[in-house]
Amino acid sequence: MLRYVIKRVLYMIPTLFGISLIAFLIIQLPPGDYVTSMVASMQDSGRAIDPAEIARLRTLYGFDDPFYVQYWKWMSGILFRGDFGHSFEWNRPVADLIWERMGSTLGLSLAALLFVWAVALPIGIYSAVRRHSVGDYFFTFLGFIGLAIPNFILALTLMYVSYRYLGQSVGGLFSPQYVDAPWSWDKFVDLLAHVWIPIVVIGTAGTAGLIRILRANLSDELNKPYVITAKAKGLPEHKVVLKYPVRIALNPFVSAIGWVLPELISGVTITAIVLNLPTAGPLLLRALVSQDMYLAGSFILLMGVLTLIGMLVSDILLALLDPRIRYR
Template sequence: MGRYVARRLLQAVPLLFIISVILFVLMQSIGDPLATMSGRRPTRSADRERLKRQLGLDQPVLMQYVYWLVGNDWTSIDLDGDGVRETRGERKGVLRGDLGRSLKKRQPVLDLIGERLPNTLLLMGTYEMVVLVGAVALGIYSAVRQYSIFDHAVTGVSFVLYSMPIFFIALLSMYLLAVKPKQWGLPYFPTVGMFEPEAGKTVPQVIWHMVLPVLSLSLISLAGYSRYMRSSMLEVLSQDYIRTAKSKGLERRYVLFAHALKNASLPIVTLIGLDLPTLLGGAIVTERIFGWPGMGRLFFDSVSDADTPVVMAILMMVSVAVVVFQILTDVIYAWLDPRIRYE
């Protein structure tokens, strides 16, 4: 197993390299970061030249990539445009943990991400937990009570929710749980941000503010996940070994959780493994609607500003996470299903 993981990690290196090259080339067409740098007015051409030089955008794409990857502190760059390379480069490159600076905010990308990532992890982690617990419970219950009124109701509601776009659910939840209760003079959920400025960033405040975004995100995913769980559970429940377990006189509940759930969770593990890394990127639409200061908003804003270092960093982070979670999924899969062995 250790060797398998090591080999997979080694294989990931060229893969990530190729991903980074492709992304970097694509970044060239994201837009002109200099165009909006002087605010509302178009940037003057003299300023453009200077900024381009200072930001290293005057270099060929290949050189820009090399600087991004390994940094430029081993060479000198021409900052004043006199054709002489007299200034020592300061960038260390991604490989040494330097993700560069945001073109727009001029802060290190790492700081920007460090500021946003915890918020996103909090939001998405909570959402994933809600979805998992809810989907497993709903899925099992629907499977055990197949074709009952409850099962049909869950199926119906799931299809409706699953077909709804997130922005609609988000706005609907705002309308029904914030706007209307407020009109009626009832307590209502906050719709924007992580906390009330006057109350400060306290735990109850953040939980309170998380309700609506988590609810909106969960409703959609819950619909899909619980369907998977239901069908997976139904398939397992019709297997011969479940009949065997029952014939042994084991209790229903025990058969369900000790014999069926482990088998039924296998396809779900794959699903989660594919889902979790994308959570790092945040929920772009939901974070924007609810004003949640997370990665999704950072990504959206950075793309709008053509802030390539930030966009690049977020995309690479998600890529690495995808690779890591794939390996992790395989490991967990082997742990759950003893028939699977990696050589």
């Protein structure tokens, strides 16, 4: 088992290298650089810029260096000094900006994941065991609605409901008076009052998907001979189902960890913008638009790392759950 984990961690190193290279390549791909887009926006607002000044900025930022030199500067900074570079637009170190956003992003991700599990597991089991019952059709219907509604519409609807009928301030994670306040019980309660909307919005599609997967998997497993063995042993039905087939049908649940983290950063950007959430998505979008290359690159790199960590965690959990994987 330990051997397996070490092996997996070692495999991550070349993968990470590849991701960093691709991340840097992507942010280099669009024509021009931050200076070009800065010049463009300044000209839009009618200010003339001295060409000498532009050249000076280019040299300062190192935009004239060849690709590999720029890459090396960036990577060596991260590896040796923990320095992700400097954000041109915010004029602050990238690391500060990212850590600010990462905490809320991770918190929200985990909450959404728990929400997905808590809802999908019982409904999925129910749907599989009572297949083609009224309850199954009801949840199937709900599931398809959840899959079909675009997230931002759901977000807008929930915001309206929350504002109109619950009388809450909407958007963000806190009411205005608590945003800069120190942590207190009231602030926590305020957070809970706000956070359910993004959790529900982000979790709905995933929940619906997982219910379908669990229902299909479990329906297959329920007909396996080992279920009959367990029944013939004299176990009551609910114990039979929970102990044997559910255990095996759980694999996709655990795999979900792997994709839920990157999904939350990149996939729910629109939701985050609609709900005005202080997560990484909107910041990444801004950085990409304004060609703030170190900020954008670092986000892409970090997303890669998060994906890898998510995959690692889910693989280790899978191995714990299923001995067949462990021994292979």
